[in-house]
Amino acid sequence: MTLDVRAAFPTIKSCLDDSERILHDAGIDLPRLEARVLLTHVSGLSIAVQMGYPERVVEKAPLFHELVARRAAREPMSYLVGQREFWSLPFKVTPDTLDPRPDSETIVEAALDCARDRSARLRILDLGTGSGCLLLALLSELPHAFGVGVDISVAAANIAMENAKALGLGARAAFVVGDWGRMMAGCFDIIISNPPYIPANDIDGLAPEVSKYEPRLALAGGADGLTAYREILPSAPGLLTPTGVVVLEIGADQACAVSTLAKMSGLRVAPIRSDLGARDRCLICKIDGI
Numbered sequence: 001m002t003l004d005v006r007a008a009f010p011t012i013k014s015c016l017d018d019s020e021r022i023l024h025d026a027g028i029d030l031p032r033l034e035a036r037v038l039l040t041h042v043s044g045l046s047i048a049v050q051m052g053y054p055e056r057v058v059e060k061a062p063l064f065h066e067l068v069a070r071r072a073a074r075e076p077m078s079y080l081v082g083q084r085e086f087w088s089l090p091f092k093v094t095p096d097t098l099d100p101r102p103d104s105e106t107i108v109e110a111a112l113d114c115a116r117d118r119s120a121r122l123r124i125l126d127l128g129t130g131s132g133c134l135l136l137a138l139l140s141e142l143p144h145a146f147g148v149g150v151d152i153s154v155a156a157a158n159i160a161m162e163n164a165k166a167l168g169l170g171a172r173a174a175f176v177v178g179d180w181g182r183m184m185a186g187c188f189d190i191i192i193s194n195p196p197y198i199p200a201n202d203i204d205g206l207a208p209e210v211s212k213y214e215p216r217l218a219l220a221g222g223a224d225g226l227t228a229y230r231e232i233l234p235s236a237p238g239l240l241t242p243t244g245v246v247v248l249e250i251g252a253d254q255a256c257a258v259s260t261l262a263k264m265s266g267l268r269v270a271p272i273r274s275d276l277g278a279r280d281r282c283l284i285c286k287i288d289g290i
């Protein structure tokens, strides 16, 4: 019987070479980089160590290969490592929460621009909070603001609460399980929302990371993608202070339709903001005086 030394004592190099091939064949764009990230996650070996000591034996190779196989099945990297950076902050994410997107930072920037006095005691409402990334990013920039995050998913609301505590923002954030603003009363200075806005028939055509793994509740916006806006916008004026603003994420082709819904709800609409890819991404509206 011959001993397969490579299999018995897998080195950093052999682990990375094997995984790069597997991930490449699965259609992953940067297979070696992703393999390195998974290796760091599993073994704690930094990328500098991986590059400097390729012959070092990897102790947790079976766990590493298990994660590589899951990534090859197109499970999102953030679910495998349990974390995603957003607004330069670390957020716990799970299959119960949307994987926060860089484009959603446009919503945070727009809301901050609306909050002219950053030291004010602003009240913020985040409808469909998911991991809490939008609300908590805002609270990290607005030291005297208080925020309420609402989600219909109990599991998501719990993750958002965990993130608030981990970021040291728990004292200024509350999370509620509910259906958009239905249970809410009171006056908010800023309402933010990144609601589900993908038309139902489009979801299965998205990347497998999205269509197979992200929660449908976080994606599906009804037949035309606009169901959530039809719920959120009419109730917004009743939840805003007279000078309050609503800052909404929208799909790239939804500016016209969502602007119309906002106007039908008695709101004035500012020029649409674009994301980093120059796509329409953010609609700002107010009761008065845009």
Ligand SMILES: C[S@@+](CC[C@H](N)C(=O)[O-])C[C@H]1O[C@@H](n2cnc3c(N)ncnc32)[C@H](O)[C@@H]1O
Residues within 6 Å of the ligand: 097, 098, 099, 100, 101, 104, 127, 128, 129, 130, 131, 132, 133, 134, 150, 151, 152, 153, 156, 178, 179, 180, 194, 195, 196, 197, 217, 218, 219
């Ligand atoms: C697109 S995700 C956004 C999550 C997070 N705000 C972000 O930007 O990453 C939409 C969120 O809305 C929540 N949601 C869906 N329907 C809802 C409803 N009727 N009421 C409240 N939240 C809802 C989903 O559970 C999901 O967390």
